[in-house]
Amino acid sequence: MIPLRARSIAFNDAAIATGGRIMRLSTNLERPAPLRRSEGFVIVDAENIAPGFAWYISCAGEALKGAALDAPSVELPAEFGYLGDGDVISVEPKSGTVRVLFRRVSAYNHFLLTERCNNNCLMCSQPPRAVQDGWIVDEILEALPLIDRSAREIGFTGGEPTLLGERFIELVRATESYLPNTSLHVLSNGRNFANDRLAASVAAVRHHDLMLGIPLYSDLAHLHDYVVQADGAFDETVRGILNLKRHGVRIEIRAVLQRPTTERLPQLARFIARNLLFADHVALMGLEVTGFAKANLNRIWIDPVDYGSELRAAVKILMQAGIKTSIYNSQLCVLPEDLRPYARRSISDWKQEYLPACDGCSVRAKCAGFFATSGMKHSRAITPIFSEAA
């Protein structure tokens, strides 16, 4: 989901009279009439506007005319120009907002289920807010049936999705019902699954391709608790992982690489290999310097080049134990050469960027690059690679 709330949005009178809705968009002039009645038409060319659509969306900067004048319509600023066939948006004329919920051309769309969280992680890139945001669930439940059923993967994130309790299960069930070919990846801190009933309920959905990404930051309870700023979180998270796995839910263990925990990275890997060998994937993730991470930079920042040897030891332990392992958000030039095959292009296209120093680098196309959100904070070791080695 693109969390843009555009400022200069102009709804026409018909739009204000008809109220908000969630709809799928089309650019197809031949769209069958029964579908037009519930969809929005994206105006690409003011001379070709198909009649009969429920809504009209213009990013062309041209004045609306014809069918678009009488029907509910909205003019959007040029930054929405990417909107296309099969995308799903929510329009709210009363508050003057338009939100893009699903982009069909994007390989991975995620839905933020709530901003509330029971952790308060030092490096959180999406700082939690204690708000009543139950409406989000309603919106997603309405959007899911509209999503292209050939979508490869969608994600649920937060906040902490499991704080929704039964409604979280309802959402997982809805993705299984409406997207029977789509993978579902859920980011959760796992703590609520220490309650075996919730773990059993998720498993009972029997989702065809569900993975829970759960963070574990240290083999020592108090270090993990410090990172997530919650006493007792380690024990709950580990119990949650055990419960989920006992019910057959697939688990990805995620560790964000930061100063309080990089020293014990090999011990964490050993702990996982010894106790959680059943993990389906381990992701070792570079920092995204935004949100709390920015505020806590002096607590958590360590130049990735300074934890290279611990990272190498950890990857070796995990690989040897037969656990599928990936390194996310790390630039190839910063990694020890033998770790480069484990690096993934993990940063979503819309927030990925490269530095001027990357010009001419021969492996740039394979590199995760940088979070646009991270500003100028990066390793001192950034330097172009002039070989095909990676």
Place this chain on the structure above:
Amino acid sequence: MSRFREAEHFDSSGDGPYTMLPWRFTNLRDDQYVVTNMAGEYLSLPREKLESFATGKLAADEATYAELKARHFLIDDDTNVAIDLLALKTRTKLAPLADFTGLHIFVATLRCEHSCPYCQVSRANDNRTEFDMSEATATKSLDLVFQSPSPAIKIEFQGGEPLLNFSLIKFVVGEAKKRNEAARRDLAFVIATNLAVLTDEHLEFAREHDILISTSLDGPADLHNRNRPRPGRDSHQRAIDGIKRARSALGFHHVGALMTTTAASLARAKDIIDEYVHMDFGGIFLRPLSPYGFAIKTKFYQSYDQRRWLDFYFEGLDYIIDLNLGGLDFIEHYAAMVLKKMLTPSQTSYVDLMSPAGIGIGALVYNYNGTVYVSDESRMLAEMGDETFALGNVHDHGFAELMLSEKLLEPLEKSFAASVPGCSWCAFEPYCGSDPVFHHATQGDFVGKKPLSAFCTRNMAVFRGLIERMEADEKVRAIFERWANLI
């Protein structure tokens, strides 16, 4: 108040006394000790730290405290999820018991054209067929095989030289595959053969049915031929030729070799290993000699004590470590199986390192005449006149009768090392197995007195030797970790 609190705030480790979880210790050398937890995770500690931990005085801010805590030796005010994890690891270790009996050994014939003095069971190879398994016996045996709950079933043909009764092998393979169309097990076949009588017909059949070949290679030609006499004194040459032919026909990884250690082997560790390296094997299993059958009659077993075998073993192990340090990936299988228990949460299915013992539930032996034994060793014991571990006969007894027989249940019950005197307090119990057949044969008791047990002496020395080596050298630890995860 700041939205974030510092690390100390979350560490309540030292707020109250810690609670020890079950742990054991033993001396390694001098002032250095090994401590192990319930699941076999270990740490090497100096005596001073050991005492401090054991008397409840270890401070939470000491490095040793964190290492013990991360390995589930203790819980404290900070965390107690270690109990859940230990329970999980214990369950994981014992869960495979429900899927009992994966290995089924068919003694196709006792006839053999070799006359190895250490062999426990073979008969001269004349044309008499009284020592051959009949199709009727094989059919009854297969009835039992497919009643095992094990999802993976391996049928191994042994002898004598099983290829001398090749028609029986063909019958069993055909019949087993037919039954497996309904039974849907992960079915595999092995022929244990000296390769001396190997024909192209045998190889073609093995290729067609994905049958693995396991052969004997005792070392270089002079040693091998001395250990394994046959007419023409060409056992070694035939084995080497056979290995090459079998690799070409079946695929490189479908051919394995095992060595038997004799008194003559003891001075030749390096030569034996070199022979395996030369033949391009990825490893070797430096085996102790078993005390059964002809091995005892011919005084081979008494001819050297465990100390001499251990010297041989460690000379071989150190040589193999050197080969690995030099860049050759080569594995010693006994060490690898022990290391798997030390360094991973997984167990080995090697019968001698299982607790409860693998007798009957790890393997069953169907003798040529239909007698069912609980292990290969127990049929050798029977050849010496001791039928203690003969459960019955395929023609007279059903699966439940055999598997619930007191002859199996009593020794099994006494083979849980964790509840056996001498083992229950041993720091190495999580790594060890239990061998009621061996202890019955040598001491007349399923449990045996451990200080008198060659099995105990040998394993204790191997466990210490492995830990000492990886504690002393990070490079050796890296090799051992690779082995532990490889098998």
